[in-house]
Amino acid sequence: MKTYKIALIKGDGIGPEIIDEAVKVLDAVSSCFEFDFSYDEALMGGCAYDITGDPLPAETIKKALASDAVLFGAIGGEKWDDLPREKRPESGLLRFRKELGVYANLRPAVVYDELVNASSLKPEVVRGVDLMVVRELIGGIYFGEPKGRDENKGWNTMVYTRQEIERIAHNAFQIAMERSKRVCSIDKANVLDVSQLWREVVEEVAKEYPEVELSHMYVDNAAMQLIRDPKQFDVMLTGNIFGDILSDEASMLSGSIGLLPSASVGAKIGVYEPIHGSAPDIAGQGIANPIATIASASMMLRYALGEIAAADKIDDAIKRALSEGYRTKDLAQYDAKEICSTSEMGSIIANYAAKCKH
Numbered sequence: 001m002k003t004y005k006i007a008l009i010k011g012d013g014i015g016p017e018i019i020d021e022a023v024k025v026l027d028a029v030s031s032c033f034e035f036d037f038s039y040d041e042a043l044m045g046g047c048a049y050d051i052t053g054d055p056l057p058a059e060t061i062k063k064a065l066a067s068d069a070v071l072f073g074a075i076g077g078e079k080w081d082d083l084p085r086e087k088r089p090e091s092g093l094l095r096f097r098k099e100l101g102v103y104a105n106l107r108p109a110v111v112y113d114e115l116v117n118a119s120s121l122k123p124e125v126v127r128g129v130d131l132m133v134v135r136e137l138i139g140g141i142y143f144g145e146p147k148g149r150d151e152n153k154g155w156n157t158m159v160y161t162r163q164e165i166e167r168i169a170h171n172a173f174q175i176a177m178e179r180s181k182r183v184c185s186i187d188k189a190n191v192l193d194v195s196q197l198w199r200e201v202v203e204e205v206a207k208e209y210p211e212v213e214l215s216h217m218y219v220d221n222a223a224m225q226l227i228r229d230p231k232q233f234d235v236m237l238t239g240n241i242f243g244d245i246l247s248d249e250a251s252m253l254s255g256s257i258g259l260l261p262s263a264s265v266g267a268k269i270g271v272y273e274p275i276h277g278s279a280p281d282i283a284g285q286g287i288a289n290p291i292a293t294i295a296s297a298s299m300m301l302r303y304a305l306g307e308i309a310a311a312d313k314i315d316d317a318i319k320r321a322l323s324e325g326y327r328t329k330d331l332a333q334y335d336a337k338e339i340c341s342t343s344e345m346g347s348i349i350a351n352y353a354a355k356c357k358h
């Protein structure tokens with residue numbers, strides 16, 4: 001029996017509720033396989049600040065590095081909005097990503113057939129959407145120097161080095177090789193020097209992947225194309241801030257931001273987290289959708305632990321719960337047979353995932 005060590009970072013807002021459901025599902029699915037999990041909880045975000053005065057205590061990094069993978073909920077909330085920048089929950093998360101070195105953020109956006117009516121777009125536009133945003137995660141304007149502000153001015157710098165662009169481009173092309181072999185690289189090369197370099201380097205890397213068709217798109221156009229005709233995209237390769245924005249936009253294709261998982265990889269230890277935030281407005285009410293986090297746990301099994309069959313079982317269990325009409329409140333208007341709470345949804349998926357025929 002193998003035991004995987006998972007660092008759990010529940011975070012703020014709905015973080016604890018959704019992580020609990022993902023753990024329920026992981027434990028359920030493991031009952032069908034020759035492995036189990038041991039969990040080590042660590043603090044990050046506002047809750048970490050409240051207890052330790054630091055949104056990212058050193059111990060959290062230690063625990064993450066001693067694990068096989070990190071499963072993370074969400075951080076942030078109004079309560080901490082007025083803190084100095086480096087004390088804010090978001091700074092903890094950014095430092096965490098940087099310290100771990102997870103430079104590649106994979107954000108799949110898939111439209112479940114059962115939910116084609118849930119999107120704000122027409123069913124025929126979204127049916128069959130299956131794309132992957134590959135977002136550079138530890139560079140770009142989020143981290144560039146110089147940055148700062150005084151009373152009358154605030155400034156940040158968007159900077160990418162050749163090496164940073166090369167490595168994320170390789171990720172995108174490798175992922176495309178496993179998919180429909182199309183990469184669309186998104187930039188603002190008509191305006192930004194950093195994007196010109198981005199485009200040149202992506203072109204060079206593309207030569208190593210002759211089977212993959214590469215196209216380029218300006219980010220403003222990409223934002224428009226994503227809702228005009230999302231099926232044109234397979235892999236969308238992009239920098240940090242454009243990827244942040246486009247992945248939120250892509251989530252709306254699927255009907256709820258509560259459905260989209262992500263994997264942050266590229267280093268020894270990967271971080272698996274929903275793309276949504278901590279939703280303090282609905283925290284503690286038992287109405288958050290746990291599916292994005294459960295699907296992130298599935299990505300963890302697939303990418304970090306190589307437990308493909310177990311990951312498939314979770315993905316199937318999610319689909320089954322949706323096709324049987326179970327919906328959390330965010331999706332209540334869409335072909336719901338039964339509205340369920342966060343923990344009911346977790347239990348339903350866990351039950352399906354624990355059926356051991358595979």
Ligand code: IPM
Nearest residue numbers: 075076090093094244275277
């Ligand atoms: C995300 C979030 C974070 C980001 C915030 C919370 C710092 O929006 O993971 O997309 O901007 O990367």
Ligand code: MG
Nearest residue numbers: 244245248275
């Ligand atoms: Mg975001």
